[in-house]
Amino acid sequence: MSLYVLEGLRPWVIQRVSAVYIVLFIVYAVLCFFTAETIAYTSWKSWLYDPFNTTVVGIFVIALLFHVWIGMRDVILDYVHNIMLRIFILAMLVGILIGCGLWVFRILLLSVVG
Amino acid sequence: MKFNIYRYNPEADKKPYVKEYELDNVEPGTMLLAALLRIKDEQDETLSFRRSCGEGVCGSDGMNINGVNGLACITSTDDLKQPVEIKPLPGLPVIRDLIIDMDQFYKQYRAVKPYLIVNDPMPEVELKQTPEQREQLDGLYECVLCACCSTACPSFWWNPDKFLGPAALLQASRFIEDSRDQAFEKRLENLEGPFKLFRCHTIMNCVQVCPKGLNPTKAIGKIKNKMVTRSL
Numbered sequence: 208m209s210l211y212v213l214e215g216l217r218p219w220v221i222q223r224v225s226a227v228y229i230v231l232f233i234v235y236a237v238l239c240f241f242t243a244e245t246i247a248y249t250s251w252k253s254w255l256y257d258p259f260n261t262t263v264v265g266i267f268v269i270a271l272l273f274h275v276w277i278g279m280r281d282v283i284l285d286y287v288h289n290i291m292l293r294i295f296i297l298a299m300l301v302g303i304l305i306g307c308g309l310w311v312f313r314i315l316l317l318s319v320v321g
Numbered sequence: 322m323k324f325n326i327y328r329y330n331p332e333a334d335k336k337p338y339v340k341e342y343e344l345d346n347v348e349p350g351t352m353l354l355a356a357l358l359r360i361k362d363e364q365d366e367t368l369s370f371r372r373s374c375g376e377g378v379c380g381s382d383g384m385n386i387n388g389v390n391g392l393a394c395i396t397s398t399d400d401l402k403q404p405v406e407i408k409p410l411p412g413l414p415v416i417r418d419l420i421i422d423m424d425q426f427y428k429q430y431r432a433v434k435p436y437l438i439v440n441d442p443m444p445e446v447e448l449k450q451t452p453e454q455r456e457q458l459d460g461l462y463e464c465v466l467c468a469c470c471s472t473a474c475p476s477f478w479w480n481p482d483k484f485l486g487p488a489a490l491l492q493a494s495r496f497i498e499d500s501r502d503q504a505f506e507k508r509l510e511n512l513e514g515p516f517k518l519f520r521c522h523t524i525m526n527c528v529q530v531c532p533k534g535l536n537p538t539k540a541i542g543k544i545k546n547k548m549v550t551r552s553l
Contacts, residue, residue, distance in 0.1 A: 215513050215517070216548050216552060219519055219545065280515075281522070284520070288479075
């Protein structure tokens with residue numbers, strides 16, 4: 208998987224589609240927050256336990272990770288001209304984003320299992 | 322009227338410097354190019370800049386005027402804050418004073434194959450278009466290649482060898498939109514990749530500075546839309 212480093216159109220489309228989903232999710236999350244009866248860890252956990260919410264949060268995390276990846280890739284392609292340094296930074300970024308993704312999915316999994 | 326003009330002669334100067342000039346009796350409505358020609362004639366014949374038609378058609382006298390790229394021949398001195406700061410177009414190497422090396426700019430222009438590609442045998446009469454097909458080229462064909470747009474584009478500054486820049490992409494769009502051209506697919510394929518087209522981040526400096534009032538950002542958007550439609 209090239210992770211879209213060498214592509215133009217596909218990452219551009221993914222960036223836009225993910226941006227639309229992120230905006231829609233934020234609106235939904237804010238609405239849920241302000242209409243919640245209580246603001247507490249247990250109510251958040253039960254909100255996340257709902258299969259619909261687990262799904263939309265999971266998709267949100269994937270969309271956010273791709274959006275960040277493509278945005279940061281663009282910044283690096285713009286400003287970092289040394290090829291080896293560029294590969295190093297991109298690799299670091301992939302590592303950090305995969306780490307963040309796994310962490311969030313662990314939280315999601317624990318909220319569903321527990 | 323006061324002018325601060327960027328000067329640099331690589332054969333004589335170690336580094337660029339700014340020289341002050343003052344012109345008396347500048348009549349209202351005088352264009353900047355006329356003022357520069359007066360400075361060159363009356364005060365300093367070593368001042369170097371390109372110019373030709375003097376009426377915004379040839380695109381030779383692009384320069385950075387008070388921080389904004391433009392053509393000196395169609396910029397009225399009445400509208401300029403003093404002292405008028407004049408520098409060469411940014412982002413390309415300076416040959417001397419206000420003259421820049423435009424090789425990179427023309428290289429990107431040539432890369433989009435700015436001519437009709439027709440594979441069928443050429444007809445005995447001209448290749449005809451309907452008025453509607455011709456209308457598609459409005460806002461695209463008028464470019465005079467002055468380089469004001471590309472040299473105002475940060476994406477072109479950072480990657481002038483890889484990003485085609487707004488001027489070349491406007492020309493790419495001009496031939497993609499042309500009903501007579503038969504290389505639509507190839508032209509779109511040629512623009513794929515992370516650099517050639519997709520370094521454009523819709524900053525729109527190109528639109529702000531174009532002396533012909535063209536909109537390269539819109540043309541780039543149309544190319545992107547055509548690429549999406551083609552891929553679906």
